[in-house]
Amino acid sequence: MPGRERTLIEQAVRLREDFPDGVVRLRPTSLLWTGRLTPTPLSREYTIRIRYARGQYPKVTLIEPRLEPEERQELHHLYPDGTLCLHKLDEWDTSMWLVETIIPWTTEWLAHYELWKVNHRWHGDGDPADGQAPAGDRPRAPVVPANRADRRRAARLEARRARRERRGAGIRT
Amino acid sequence: MYIDPRDHLNQLLATSIAWLDISDEDYELAVSRYTAVGDSLAEYWAGSAAGGAVYPQGSMRLGTITRNIHRNDEIDIDLVARRDLVKTSITRAQLKEDVGTGLDLFIKAGPEGDPWREEGKRCWTLQYPGFHVDVLPALPNLESGGSSISITDTELLHWLPSNPIGYAAWFHQRMRDEHRALAKRAMEIAPVPEWKIKTTLQRTVQALKRHRDIYFADHLDDRPASVIITTLAAHAYVGGGSLYDVLRDVAVAMPGFVQQVDGIYVVANPVQPEENFADRWRDHPGRARQYFDWAEHAAADFSGLGETRGVDTVLKKLAAVFGDRPAEHAERVAGSGLLESRRSGKLAMTTGTGTLAVTGTRQVRDHAFYGPGNAGS
Numbered sequence: 001m002p003g004r005e006r007t008l009i010e011q012a013v014r015l016r017e018d019f020p021d022g023v024v025r026l027r028p029t030s031l032l033w034t035g036r037l038t039p040t041p042l043s044r045e046y047t048i049r050i051r052y053a054r055g056q057y058p059k060v061t062l063i064e065p066r067l068e069p070e071e072r073q074e075l076h077h078l079y080p081d082g083t084l085c086l087h088k089l090d091e092w093d094t095s096m097w098l099v100e101t102i103i104p105w106t107t108e109w110l111a112h113y114e115l116w117k118v119n120h121r122w123h124g125d126g127d128p129a130d131g132q133a134p135a136g137d138r139p140r141a142p143v144v145p146a147n148r149a150d151r152r153r154a155a156r157l158e159a160r161r162a163r164r165e166r167r168g169a170g171i172r173t
Numbered sequence: 174m175y176i177d178p179r180d181h182l183n184q185l186l187a188t189s190i191a192w193l194d195i196s197d198e199d200y201e202l203a204v205s206r207y208t209a210v211g212d213s214l215a216e217y218w219a220g221s222a223a224g225g226a227v228y229p230q231g232s233m234r235l236g237t238i239t240r241n242i243h244r245n246d247e248i249d250i251d252l253v254a255r256r257d258l259v260k261t262s263i264t265r266a267q268l269k270e271d272v273g274t275g276l277d278l279f280i281k282a283g284p285e286g287d288p289w290r291e292e293g294k295r296c297w298t299l300q301y302p303g304f305h306v307d308v309l310p311a312l313p314n315l316e317s318g319g320s321s322i323s324i325t326d327t328e329l330l331h332w333l334p335s336n337p338i339g340y341a342a343w344f345h346q347r348m349r350d351e352h353r354a355l356a357k358r359a360m361e362i363a364p365v366p367e368w369k370i371k372t373t374l375q376r377t378v379q380a381l382k383r384h385r386d387i388y389f390a391d392h393l394d395d396r397p398a399s400v401i402i403t404t405l406a407a408h409a410y411v412g413g414g415s416l417y418d419v420l421r422d423v424a425v426a427m428p429g430f431v432q433q434v435d436g437i438y439v440v441a442n443p444v445q446p447e448e449n450f451a452d453r454w455r456d457h458p459g460r461a462r463q464y465f466d467w468a469e470h471a472a473a474d475f476s477g478l479g480e481t482r483g484v485d486t487v488l489k490k491l492a493a494v495f496g497d498r499p500a501e502h503a504e505r506v507a508g509s510g511l512l513e514s515r516r517s518g519k520l521a522m523t524t525g526t527g528t529l530a531v532t533g534t535r536q537v538r539d540h541a542f543y544g545p546g547n548a549g550s
Binding site: 018019020021035037038040041042043044086087088091092099101103104105106107111112114115118119121122124125126 | 484488492528
């Protein structure tokens with residue numbers, strides 16, 4: 001069962017603590033982090049961006065060096081919008097810190113990406129042959145809202161989710 | 174796993190070079206084949222007054238066996254077939270013939286692997302599929318004593334002195350301290366056969382031989398002999414340092430150990446200095462130049478590995494110097510190592526840089542590179 005949801009401000013504070021060189025931009029309902037990661041000691045430095053909108057899965061984009069067009073085509077571990085596939089749905093929920101999950105997973109993705117570049121072989125898991133990702137499109141939220149604000153927010157999210165479901169529009173995260 | 178760039182590079186280098194090793198199965202096959210040849214020759218010699226001995230020499234004895242890229246990664250094993258006779262009792266041609274006859278009897282008995290026999294200038298070759306055994310006919314060299322032997326060469330009118338056992342002893346002496354330290358460390362973990370313990374000097378010799386084989390792929394005859402590379406590398410090796418440091422330093426320093434005596438290049442056999450391993454350079458002056466050109470390339474290639482960023486670029490450079498298969502091996506080992514260390518909870522990330530290591534500040538929580546609604550991700 002997921003624990004308490006980490007607020008955007010809390011996430012931003014942790015990002016700043018652990019990655020002082022990164023840039024965090026906080027908006028009322030989303031957070032944008034741009035930072036540089038060197039996945040292994042022999043690796044290049046990569047600039048990545050995390051976009052985390054409340055109620056959605058964080059999205060990670062590789063900014064620099066850019067993925068080549070043919071890489072985008074052949075690399076299976078990317079979403080159609082070019083963001084990185086980092087986890088199964090049930091592996092992330094809003095109680096988790098970005099610095100403890102999304103960022104380490106991103107550096108690991110980058111380490112596998114550098115190996116992939118040689119012969120286009122992915123040595124990480126998450127291979128289509130391993131099974132399918134579970135259905136669904138949003139992170140688990142706290143089951144029992146902690147306070148009135150959270151309860152209101154949860155209700156709003158729930159209402160929005162229900163509206164979307166009625167429209168049949170799935171969000172890709 | 175890795176903590177700094179050099180450790181990471183050393184790991185990729187070590188796994189690439191390890192691919193050039195003979196596998197456990199191949200090693201056992203080599204031992205069983207040369208034991209079978211030895212037993213068969215002993216039986217054949219038992220019919221005469223003098224016996225003999227069969228023992229490995231060259232890279233098998235030195236621990237520097239390196240797969241041959243130009244022969245589809247074939248393995249070659251060198252043996253000495255020493256007949257315990259005096260020089261006055263047998264001619265060079267008779268000795269060669271005697272060992273040849275003994276090998277024919279071995280082949281006729283239908284041994285495992287169905288080898289056939291081919292003649293070389295100094296040895297007989299037992300050719301197996303993907304594998305060959307060079308058998309060098311020899312007599313004990315009583316004038317020099319010890320482990321010295323006399324060998325034949327179809328191009329020469331006299332006996333040639335040689336001492337593969339003495340040479341191997343010199344080579345092992347050069348790396349004695351490192352070997353002892355490695356053996357002690359290895360045995361603390363699990364019993365390891367002696368032949369599997371490789372010093373940075375042995376790894377460096379393997380790397381240089383492979384680099385040479387790729388560099389001279391289109392003109393194999395111009396290749397500097399393995400014994401030249403091994404001797405120069407062992408002279409240049411000062412002990413200590415990581416694999417990368419030793420490889421780079423040896424590659425850079427090696428040419429400096431070629432001596433010039435009266436305008437002739439000399440790479441003296443350290444255990445019988447009158448023998449010049451570079452003797453053939455006298456008849457083929459181009460080969461000395463080729464050697465120095467190659468050594469310069471090897472030094473530049475190996476030094477360049479340390480200045481490269483991007484694991485993909487490093488692996489591509491390793492493929493250029495060692496061939497695709499050793500580099501692919503390094504890639505697979507690195508990939509599975511990364512996956513396994515995370516699955517077993519040992520992978521950690523360093524905050525600030527995001528660099529992965531086994532001793533980082535943040536453990537990488539288990540996950541899979543999937544994404545919502547994207548089965549192929």
